[in-house]
Amino acid sequence: MAASAPPAPPSTTRRRGVQPLRAAEGHSYLWRRLHSLSGIVPIGAFLIEHILSNFETWNGPVAYGKQVLFLNSLPLVRILEWVFIFIPLAFHAGYGVYIWLRGRSNVNVYPWAGNWGYYAQRITGLIAFAYIIQHVWRQRFTGVDLPHNPGMAFHKVQVELHNPWMLAIYVIAMIATCWHFAYGIWLFAAKWGITPGDRARKRFGYICAVVGTGLCIMGLASIYAVVWKYPNAPVNALPDQHSSLTLPASTSLATS
Amino acid sequence: MGTATLEVPVTQKTATSARRIKVEIRRQASPDAKATTETFEIPYRPNMNITSLLGEIALNPVDVSGRETTPVTYDSNCLEEICGSCAMLIDGKAMMACSALVDRLLGDKPDKTITLAPLSKFPVVRDLAVDRSVLFENLKAVKAWVPIDGSYDLGAGPRQQPQIQEQRYPLSNCISCTICMEVCPQFNDATGFVGAATIAQAKLFNMDPAGSVLKEERLRALAGDGGIQECGFAQNCVQACPKQLPLTEAISDMGRDVFVQQVKDFFTR
Numbered sequence: 001m002a003a004s005a006p007p008a009p010p011s012t013t014r015r016r017g018v019q020p021l022r023a024a025e026g027h028s029y030l031w032r033r034l035h036s037l038s039g040i041v042p043i044g045a046f047l048i049e050h051i052l053s054n055f056e057t058w059n060g061p062v063a064y065g066k067q068v069l070f071l072n073s074l075p076l077v078r079i080l081e082w083v084f085i086f087i088p089l090a091f092h093a094g095y096g097v098y099i100w101l102r103g104r105s106n107v108n109v110y111p112w113a114g115n116w117g118y119y120a121q122r123i124t125g126l127i128a129f130a131y132i133i134q135h136v137w138r139q140r141f142t143g144v145d146l147p148h149n150p151g152m153a154f155h156k157v158q159v160e161l162h163n164p165w166m167l168a169i170y171v172i173a174m175i176a177t178c179w180h181f182a183y184g185i186w187l188f189a190a191k192w193g194i195t196p197g198d199r200a201r202k203r204f205g206y207i208c209a210v211v212g213t214g215l216c217i218m219g220l221a222s223i224y225a226v227v228w229k230y231p232n233a234p235v236n237a238l239p240d241q242h243s244s245l246t247l248p249a250s251t252s253l254a255t256s
Numbered sequence: 257m258g259t260a261t262l263e264v265p266v267t268q269k270t271a272t273s274a275r276r277i278k279v280e281i282r283r284q285a286s287p288d289a290k291a292t293t294e295t296f297e298i299p300y301r302p303n304m305n306i307t308s309l310l311g312e313i314a315l316n317p318v319d320v321s322g323r324e325t326t327p328v329t330y331d332s333n334c335l336e337e338i339c340g341s342c343a344m345l346i347d348g349k350a351m352m353a354c355s356a357l358v359d360r361l362l363g364d365k366p367d368k369t370i371t372l373a374p375l376s377k378f379p380v381v382r383d384l385a386v387d388r389s390v391l392f393e394n395l396k397a398v399k400a401w402v403p404i405d406g407s408y409d410l411g412a413g414p415r416q417q418p419q420i421q422e423q424r425y426p427l428s429n430c431i432s433c434t435i436c437m438e439v440c441p442q443f444n445d446a447t448g449f450v451g452a453a454t455i456a457q458a459k460l461f462n463m464d465p466a467g468s469v470l471k472e473e474r475l476r477a478l479a480g481d482g483g484i485q486e487c488g489f490a491q492n493c494v495q496a497c498p499k500q501l502p503l504t505e506a507i508s509d510m511g512r513d514v515f516v517q518q519v520k521d522f523f524t525r
Binding site for chain 1: 287348349377379387390393397398437439441443444445446448449450454477478479480481482483485486487488489490491492495496502504505507508509510512513514518
């Protein structure tokens with residue numbers, strides 16, 4: 001060691017400064033790697049599904065309603081929803097905030113591309129987190145119950161996006177989420193040793209940029225379709241589908 | 257080289273002899289003392305570096321107001337960017353004082369004040385000297401050595417292929433300056449991240465035909481709290497490294513090896 005360090009303090013007192021590696025101790029490796037993996041599967045996979053499904057809005061309220069109906073017809077759909085979407089998303093978001101809080105971004109001192117990427121990954125993650133909380137609350141758990149009324153999906157989103165502030169939030173969140181996912185794939189490949197070489201990382205960076213841009217364009221196109229392409233969509237595009245998804249017994253109970 | 261080439265034109269000579277370099281230095285008398293700032297003005301000479309600037313101050317430790325002070329304490333040894341001692345914050349950025357050239361720092365603004373401060377993530381010992389022993393502790397934690405001690409003659413080591421040697425050589429250039437750790441957003445009190453240098457050294461010794469006997473222990477050590485998982489891949493380390501070590505490549509490679517070892521351990525231990 002080149003530094004003229006003073007003799008090591010007694011082991012009973014805590015060292016000053018950053019603590020040394022706790023070799024082979026603790027469980028942070030597992031949690032941190034689970035966070036990294038959960039961003040790709042299932043959350044990244046779900047994001048792709050979500051944007052592809054939303055892109056059905058380009059074909060109109062009926063096509064979109066059918067896509068929502070199809071997704072809600074999947075076997076064990078409520079279990080799939082919790083196991084592959086809500087729980088991983090809550091973990092990824094919660095642990096992500098924890099990671100953000102423990103980082104000390106210094107892009108003001110070292111304004112390099114990778115350092116900007118580090119900073120942007122945290123900012124876009126926070127934007128996505130805040131957006132998803134209100135999005136899930138307002139679109140999934142309150143208002144018209146879409147799983148039982150798939151035909152009303154288009155109209156529900158259209159009403160939401162009628163507010164220009166909400167429209168701005170959706171556009172910003174779409175860009176932020178796609179950025180977070182695309183850079184997240186790149187980070188995953190770099191950290192897990194899939195792209196160790198400089199050239200491999202650069203090449204993969206272009207691929208991630210194409211994927212992210214593609215998803216973002218599809219997402220923004222869906223927003224365009226809902227707001228401008230099909231204005232004044234019917235409240236229920238699939239009026240015949242309403243009762244078919246509801247158990248006859250419960251319907252009679254509810255209506256009697 | 258003829259003497260004529262060393263001759264400085266008269267006009268430039270008068271210009272340079274009048275010129276002074278302004279330098280502002282963060283000082284601290286002891287680990288617990290309050291930090292203060294002192295400003296100095298040093299006669300300009302061409303081709304100075306920060307260590308020669310600090311040497312000038314030591315020759316005449318008087319600050320800009322004429323007040324006598326003490327010479328500035330800083331770590332240094334080789335003065336040619338090979339010992340790794342003299343890392344400090346120069347104009348706010350972590351650099352080696354010996355290879356930080358005054359002319360380049362000033363650029364086209366000769367009146368600019370150069371600022372010097374101790375590295376921000378290590379406990380200050382005095383002035384610009386900091387305690388970087390955390391790196392030594394980290395290197396010990398990953399057993400960054402080749403185990404060759406025995407109670408008898410172990411004989412010749414295994415042969416090292418030149419292809420392996422070529423991959424290892426850049427990693428062996430690490431000078432333990434800790435700049436990669438200083439510039440890393442993840443190296444801080446909250447994470448206790450091990451830093452790029454130690455990960456690169458673990459790779460260096462894992463690739464050594466004799467050192468690889470400790471490979472699994474190194475990989476398990478790096479999965480501990482503060483280990484390789486804390487890397488956020490901001491890549492500042494590889495940008496700032498004065499010896500151009502392939503640090504991000506080492507982190508990526510070790511990331512894969514640590515993961516494979518963890519999976520292996522999960523199913524076999």
